[in-house]
Amino acid sequence: MKNSNDTANTLLTGNVFKTMLSLSIPAILGMVVIGLYNFMDAVFVGQMVTSQAMTAVKVSYPFTLINSGIATLIGTGSASVLSRAIGKKDQNTINKIMGNLMGVVLLLSIIVMVLGIAFAPQLLTLSGATDEILSEATRYLRLVYCGSLFVNFSQSANMVMRGEGKLKVAMTIMGAGAILNIVLDPILITVMGKENGVLGAALATVIAQFCQATYTLWYFRKKSDNVKLGRIGIDKTVLGPVLSVGVSAMLMQVMSMVQQTVMYNTAAKWGGGEWQTILGASLSLQAFSFIPLWGIAQGFQPAVGTNYGAKQFDRVRKFTKVFMIAATVLALVFYLPIMFAPGAMLSMFIKETAISTQGASMLRVLFISYISYGVMILAITFFQAIGKGGAAAAITLLRQLVLFVPLVVILPRFFARNVDGVFYAQLVTDSIVLVASLILMAKEFAGIRKEEKELSKAA
Numbered sequence: 001m002k003n004s005n006d007t008a009n010t011l012l013t014g015n016v017f018k019t020m021l022s023l024s025i026p027a028i029l030g031m032v033v034i035g036l037y038n039f040m041d042a043v044f045v046g047q048m049v050t051s052q053a054m055t056a057v058k059v060s061y062p063f064t065l066i067n068s069g070i071a072t073l074i075g076t077g078s079a080s081v082l083s084r085a086i087g088k089k090d091q092n093t094i095n096k097i098m099g100n101l102m103g104v105v106l107l108l109s110i111i112v113m114v115l116g117i118a119f120a121p122q123l124l125t126l127s128g129a130t131d132e133i134l135s136e137a138t139r140y141l142r143l144v145y146c147g148s149l150f151v152n153f154s155q156s157a158n159m160v161m162r163g164e165g166k167l168k169v170a171m172t173i174m175g176a177g178a179i180l181n182i183v184l185d186p187i188l189i190t191v192m193g194k195e196n197g198v199l200g201a202a203l204a205t206v207i208a209q210f211c212q213a214t215y216t217l218w219y220f221r222k223k224s225d226n227v228k229l230g231r232i233g234i235d236k237t238v239l240g241p242v243l244s245v246g247v248s249a250m251l252m253q254v255m256s257m258v259q260q261t262v263m264y265n266t267a268a269k270w271g272g273g274e275w276q277t278i279l280g281a282s283l284s285l286q287a288f289s290f291i292p293l294w295g296i297a298q299g300f301q302p303a304v305g306t307n308y309g310a311k312q313f314d315r316v317r318k319f320t321k322v323f324m325i326a327a328t329v330l331a332l333v334f335y336l337p338i339m340f341a342p343g344a345m346l347s348m349f350i351k352e353t354a355i356s357t358q359g360a361s362m363l364r365v366l367f368i369s370y371i372s373y374g375v376m377i378l379a380i381t382f383f384q385a386i387g388k389g390g391a392a393a394a395i396t397l398l399r400q401l402v403l404f405v406p407l408v409v410i411l412p413r414f415f416a417r418n419v420d421g422v423f424y425a426q427l428v429t430d431s432i433v434l435v436a437s438l439i440l441m442a443k444e445f446a447g448i449r450k451e452e453k454e455l456s457k458a459a
Helices: 002-013 016-048 051-088 091-125 131-146 148-164 167-192 194-223 236-309 313-340 342-346 353-385 389-414 420-458
Strands: none
Touching (some): 002 016, 002 051, 016 051, 016 167, 016 194, 016 236, 051 091, 051 131, 051 148, 051 236, 091 131, 091 148, 091 236, 131 194, 148 167, 148 194, 148 236, 167 194, 236 389, 236 420, 313 342, 313 353, 313 420, 342 353, 353 389, 353 420
16 A cells, blocks of 8 residues: 555655656557567568568557457556546545456457458458458468457556556566567577468467466555455446546547557558558558557656645646646657668568668658657546547547548549549648647646636635
8 A cells, every 4th residue: 555655745746747657668568569569570470471461460460459449448448547636645446446347358358369360351341452462461360359358458457557556567468478489489480481470470479468468467466565366357436437538548449449450451451462562551550659648648647646635736737838848858769760760670570672762751641640649648647647539539530530531532533643632631630639739738638727716715
């Protein structure tokens, strides 16, 4: 209990900049290692098997986001409820978090595993996969779905650790799983042979996730100071608040699946297999560069949620400002190498120099708006942290469905090289969404100032 109280006191009274660093660094490292799973699968398969096999792994990736969506739905919602309960000192709610999480994860993971294995080929054809790519992608995806329970429990429970402020513990557990995956990837690809290389990569991921889930279960049973895994079952009093926030976070994952599926299909239509390969490598880089920003958002969530629950609105403002500046600086670390050496970045995935050179200019286009992602992601996280999932869902839907999907279908018709429109759709979408995010944030802070005045009068 003492450690939990120390964490809450740091969130509520600690130096804002130092607290930001203590929350962000382990959270960023933890999220980076999560992203290494599919990223390293693609790198090892691309280098040790074939570019076509790498494309099969990347075409499969959007559909692995179904599991990520479940983990995010339950994990982000639970973390938001937990951090606000800590701010309010509501121990009754804290005690129900993990049992409810495990009950929901068990139910949804079994459904996804069964349906995913049965309908993997049909899902993959939606992204334009055909022939050998479809066959390889189906084998990869089916094996990944076998680990649904492991990945959903470990990732959602890890978000609860971060919501409690235990970011170093969360980072260590996720890091160990990712390192195990990286070690196993080349071993299992080699052992299983080139013809089964994609299965080796998938098996490495499932084994790593199993080990991670097993340790996470032990941690919440025996080691956690305050948030324990007690009676497993769905608790209606907790489920409602969890879903109201978690749905917006899940939409980000599920809409990414829709977004990438449409992109792959459109790229295949206008550019053929080569441009699917370029797009797969580009989206790998984009997905990996997103992850540190999600990491800093994971540190931002307990800072804002705990102080909002305690009605310390001045600290909510300060944390928001400091985290947004830090996120923009962090984005530069990924932005500059891709802007200056796009061909070299693509060559990590694509052995054929001609193909990586061909895609270099469009990788730049895809990343032009990346510098603004820190602000957009933190805007979504801000609304999740304070329990206003509707605003977070609105930003997510605007970016990934309402604007992007029509644009990625329409814009190719206006370019001499039609496939270029697939990449420009991202730039147009992000420019509009950034403005919308800033407007919603400004309105929310105006409401917070009004509540502050009312509390001041009441005092």
